[in-house]
Amino acid sequence: MEIYLIRHTTPDVAKGICYGQTDLDVTETFAGEVQSILPHLPPGIVAVYSSPLQRCKKLAEALFPQHQVQLHDDLMELNCGTWEMQEWNAIPKTEMQPWLDDFVNVTVPEGESYTQMHSRVINRFEQIAQQARPAVIVAHGGVLRSILAHITDTPLKESFDVFSCHYGCVVKLFLKDGKYEHEMLYNVSLAGKEWHRPTNQ
Numbered sequence: 499m500e501i502y503l504i505r506h507t508t509p510d511v512a513k514g515i516c517y518g519q520t521d522l523d524v525t526e527t528f529a530g531e532v533q534s535i536l537p538h539l540p541p542g543i544v545a546v547y548s549s550p551l552q553r554c555k556k557l558a559e560a561l562f563p564q565h566q567v568q569l570h571d572d573l574m575e576l577n578c579g580t581w582e583m584q585e586w587n588a589i590p591k592t593e594m595q596p597w598l599d600d601f602v603n604v605t606v607p608e609g610e611s612y613t614q615m616h617s618r619v620i621n622r623f624e625q626i627a628q629q630a631r632p633a634v635i636v637a638h639g640g641v642l643r644s645i646l647a648h649i650t651d652t653p654l655k656e657s658f659d660v661f662s663c664h665y666g667c668v669v670k671l672f673l674k675d676g677k678y679e680h681e682m683l684y685n686v687s688l689a690g691k692e693w694h695r696p697t698n699q
Contacts, residue, residue: 499627499630499631499632499672499673500540500632500633500670500671500672501626501627501632501633501634501635501670501671501678502539502540502543502633502634502635502668502669502670502671503634503635503637503642503645503646503667503668503669503671504535504557504558504561504634504635504636504637504666504667504668504669505636505637505638505639505642505663505664505665505666505667506524506549506551506553506554506557506636506637506638506665506666507524507525507527507528507531507532507535507553507557507665507666508524508525508527508528508531508665508666508688509522509523509524509525509553509665510522510523510524510525514585514586514587514697515583515584515585515586516578516581516582516583516584516585516586516589517575517578517582517583518574518575518576518577518578518581518582518606518609518640519551519574519575519576519577519578519582520578520582520583521551521552521553522551522552522553523552523553524552524553524556524557527688528556528557528560531665531666531688532557532560532561534666534684534686535557535561535666535668535684536561538668538683538684539561539634539668540632542632543562543565543632543633543634544631544632544633545565545568545626545629545631545632545633545634546558546561546562546565546566546567546568546633546634546636547567547568547569547570547573547622547626547633547634547635547636548567548568548569548570548573548635548636548637549569549570549571549573549574549575549636549637549638549641550569550570550571550573550574551574551575551638554573554636554637554638555567555569555636557636557666558634558636561634561636562634567636570622572618572619572621572622573619573622573635573637573638573641574637574638574641575615575637575638575639575640575641576606576609576610576612576615576640577606577609577610577615578606578609579605579606579607579608579609579610580606580607580608580609581606581607581609582609586696586697587696587697589696591696593607594696601655602654602655612640612644612654613654615640615641615644616644616647616648616654619637619641619644619645620644620645620648623635623645623648627678639663642661642663642667642669643657643658643661643663644657645671646660646661646663646669646680647660647661649671649677649678649679649680650680662685663685664685664686664687664688665687665688666684666686666688667682667684667685667686668682668683668684668685669681669682669683669685670683
Protein backbone atom coordinates (compact mmCIF):
# COMPACT_ATOMS: atom_id res chain seq x y z
CA MET A 499 0.00 0.00 0.00
CA GLU A 500 1.51 3.30 -1.11
CA ILE A 501 0.89 6.83 0.13
CA TYR A 502 2.04 9.77 -1.97
CA LEU A 503 2.95 13.06 -0.30
CA ILE A 504 2.66 16.16 -2.48
CA ARG A 505 3.61 19.68 -1.46
CA HIS A 506 1.53 22.57 -2.77
CA THR A 507 2.81 24.62 -5.72
CA THR A 508 4.36 28.08 -5.50
CA PRO A 509 2.28 30.34 -3.23
CA ASP A 510 1.46 33.92 -4.13
CA VAL A 511 3.58 35.65 -1.50
CA ALA A 512 6.77 37.70 -1.53
CA LYS A 513 10.00 36.10 -0.38
CA GLY A 514 10.98 36.88 3.18
CA ILE A 515 7.40 36.81 4.51
CA CYS A 516 6.42 34.54 7.37
CA TYR A 517 3.35 32.54 6.48
CA GLY A 518 1.90 29.37 7.90
CA GLN A 519 -1.86 29.02 8.00
CA THR A 520 -2.54 32.20 6.03
CA ASP A 521 -4.77 31.13 3.12
CA LEU A 522 -2.48 32.15 0.27
CA ASP A 523 -3.49 31.69 -3.35
CA VAL A 524 -1.24 30.10 -5.98
CA THR A 525 0.77 31.95 -8.63
CA GLU A 526 0.27 32.19 -12.38
CA THR A 527 2.71 29.29 -12.78
CA PHE A 528 0.14 26.90 -11.24
CA ALA A 529 -1.01 25.21 -14.47
CA GLY A 530 2.55 24.51 -15.56
CA GLU A 531 3.49 23.15 -12.14
CA VAL A 532 0.48 20.82 -12.23
CA GLN A 533 1.65 19.45 -15.58
CA SER A 534 5.11 18.82 -14.13
CA ILE A 535 3.67 16.85 -11.21
CA LEU A 536 1.21 14.67 -13.14
CA PRO A 537 3.74 12.26 -14.74
CA HIS A 538 4.93 11.21 -11.29
CA LEU A 539 1.53 10.04 -10.05
CA PRO A 540 0.35 6.45 -10.44
CA PRO A 541 -3.06 5.20 -11.51
CA GLY A 542 -5.16 3.47 -8.89
CA ILE A 543 -5.28 6.15 -6.21
CA VAL A 544 -8.30 5.45 -4.02
CA ALA A 545 -8.34 8.36 -1.56
CA VAL A 546 -7.15 11.96 -1.69
CA TYR A 547 -6.55 13.98 1.48
CA SER A 548 -5.62 17.64 1.66
CA SER A 549 -5.08 20.63 3.85
CA PRO A 550 -8.11 22.91 3.46
CA LEU A 551 -5.93 25.91 2.58
CA GLN A 552 -6.51 26.82 -1.06
CA ARG A 553 -2.91 26.35 -2.18
CA CYS A 554 -3.32 22.66 -1.33
CA LYS A 555 -7.00 22.20 -2.11
CA LYS A 556 -6.62 23.66 -5.61
CA LEU A 557 -3.72 21.33 -6.36
CA ALA A 558 -5.54 18.25 -5.06
CA GLU A 559 -8.59 19.07 -7.19
CA ALA A 560 -6.46 19.76 -10.28
CA LEU A 561 -4.49 16.52 -9.96
CA PHE A 562 -7.44 14.30 -9.04
CA PRO A 563 -10.62 15.80 -10.55
CA GLN A 564 -12.37 12.43 -10.39
CA HIS A 565 -11.98 12.19 -6.60
CA GLN A 566 -13.77 13.85 -3.74
CA VAL A 567 -10.95 15.53 -1.84
CA GLN A 568 -11.13 14.96 1.91
CA LEU A 569 -10.07 18.14 3.74
CA HIS A 570 -8.52 17.99 7.21
CA ASP A 571 -7.48 20.95 9.35
CA ASP A 572 -4.76 18.88 11.00
CA LEU A 573 -2.91 18.76 7.66
CA MET A 574 -2.42 22.54 7.74
CA GLU A 575 0.99 24.17 8.04
CA LEU A 576 2.40 25.45 11.33
CA ASN A 577 0.23 28.12 12.95
CA CYS A 578 2.58 31.13 12.97
CA GLY A 579 0.30 33.16 15.25
CA THR A 580 1.13 36.85 15.46
CA TRP A 581 3.98 36.41 12.99
CA GLU A 582 1.69 35.52 10.08
CA MET A 583 2.39 37.72 7.03
CA GLN A 584 5.10 39.72 8.77
CA GLU A 585 8.53 40.08 7.23
CA TRP A 586 10.88 37.72 9.01
CA ASN A 587 13.38 40.55 9.40
CA ALA A 588 10.73 42.77 11.03
CA ILE A 589 9.88 40.39 13.86
CA PRO A 590 11.58 41.67 17.05
CA LYS A 591 14.72 39.67 17.83
CA THR A 592 13.77 39.34 21.49
CA GLU A 593 10.54 37.67 20.40
CA MET A 594 12.16 35.54 17.71
CA GLN A 595 15.31 34.34 19.47
CA PRO A 596 13.76 31.74 21.83
CA TRP A 597 12.08 30.14 18.80
CA LEU A 598 15.29 30.23 16.76
CA ASP A 599 17.08 28.55 19.66
CA ASP A 600 14.49 25.75 19.93
CA PHE A 601 11.87 25.90 17.15
CA VAL A 602 10.86 22.31 17.91
CA ASN A 603 9.51 23.04 21.38
CA VAL A 604 9.00 26.80 21.63
CA THR A 605 5.51 27.99 20.74
CA VAL A 606 5.13 30.86 18.28
CA PRO A 607 3.22 33.72 20.01
CA GLU A 608 -0.49 32.86 19.70
CA GLY A 609 0.50 29.99 17.41
CA GLU A 610 2.02 26.55 17.95
CA SER A 611 5.33 24.74 18.20
CA TYR A 612 6.71 22.29 15.67
CA THR A 613 6.07 19.52 18.23
CA GLN A 614 2.40 20.49 18.47
CA MET A 615 2.04 20.54 14.69
CA HIS A 616 3.87 17.21 14.43
CA SER A 617 1.48 15.61 16.90
CA ARG A 618 -1.66 16.54 14.96
CA VAL A 619 -0.11 15.69 11.60
CA ILE A 620 1.05 12.22 12.68
CA ASN A 621 -2.31 11.48 14.29
CA ARG A 622 -3.96 12.14 10.91
CA PHE A 623 -1.27 10.28 8.97
CA GLU A 624 -1.70 7.16 11.08
CA GLN A 625 -5.46 7.27 10.53
CA ILE A 626 -4.87 7.48 6.78
CA ALA A 627 -2.29 4.67 6.86
CA GLN A 628 -4.68 2.41 8.76
CA GLN A 629 -7.07 2.54 5.81
CA ALA A 630 -4.52 0.41 3.93
CA ARG A 631 -5.35 1.76 0.49
CA PRO A 632 -3.44 3.77 -2.13
CA ALA A 633 -3.74 7.40 -1.08
CA VAL A 634 -2.44 10.90 -1.65
CA ILE A 635 -1.81 13.63 0.92
CA VAL A 636 -1.52 17.17 -0.48
CA ALA A 637 -0.11 19.44 2.17
CA HIS A 638 2.69 21.80 3.22
CA GLY A 639 6.44 21.63 3.67
CA GLY A 640 6.26 21.34 7.45
CA VAL A 641 3.64 18.62 7.19
CA LEU A 642 5.65 16.55 4.71
CA ARG A 643 8.80 16.88 6.83
CA SER A 644 6.85 15.84 9.93
CA ILE A 645 5.68 12.67 8.22
CA LEU A 646 9.11 11.88 6.80
CA ALA A 647 10.73 12.47 10.19
CA HIS A 648 8.16 10.15 11.75
CA ILE A 649 8.70 7.21 9.41
CA THR A 650 12.51 7.52 9.47
CA ASP A 651 12.91 8.27 13.20
CA THR A 652 14.64 11.53 12.31
CA PRO A 653 14.72 14.13 15.12
CA LEU A 654 12.40 17.02 14.30
CA LYS A 655 15.26 19.45 14.83
CA GLU A 656 17.08 17.88 11.87
CA SER A 657 14.08 17.48 9.57
CA PHE A 658 14.55 20.74 7.64
CA ASP A 659 18.18 19.87 6.89
CA VAL A 660 17.57 16.20 6.10
CA PHE A 661 14.46 16.54 3.92
CA SER A 662 14.46 18.90 0.96
CA CYS A 663 10.85 19.41 -0.13
CA HIS A 664 10.43 22.03 -2.84
CA TYR A 665 7.05 23.32 -4.01
CA GLY A 666 5.23 20.62 -5.94
CA CYS A 667 7.48 17.78 -4.80
CA VAL A 668 6.16 14.21 -4.89
CA VAL A 669 7.31 11.62 -2.33
CA LYS A 670 6.24 7.98 -2.46
CA LEU A 671 5.89 6.09 0.82
CA PHE A 672 5.83 2.32 0.64
CA LEU A 673 5.88 -0.52 3.15
CA LYS A 674 8.94 -2.74 3.38
CA ASP A 675 9.19 -5.35 6.13
CA GLY A 676 6.34 -3.66 7.97
CA LYS A 677 7.97 -0.20 7.99
CA TYR A 678 7.45 2.77 5.70
CA GLU A 679 10.30 3.79 3.44
CA HIS A 680 10.28 6.76 1.08
CA GLU A 681 11.40 7.66 -2.43
CA MET A 682 11.55 11.20 -3.82
CA LEU A 683 9.93 11.08 -7.27
CA TYR A 684 9.94 14.77 -8.15
CA ASN A 685 11.62 17.68 -6.38
CA VAL A 686 12.55 20.59 -8.62
CA SER A 687 13.03 24.09 -7.24
CA LEU A 688 11.34 26.60 -9.53
CA ALA A 689 11.11 29.42 -7.00
CA GLY A 690 14.68 29.39 -5.71
CA LYS A 691 15.76 29.12 -2.09
CA GLU A 692 13.13 29.52 0.59
CA TRP A 693 14.09 31.24 3.81
CA HIS A 694 11.95 30.73 6.91
CA ARG A 695 13.87 32.88 9.33
CA PRO A 696 15.53 36.32 9.38
CA THR A 697 18.23 36.65 6.74
CA ASN A 698 20.85 37.41 9.40
CA GLN A 699 20.33 34.03 11.04
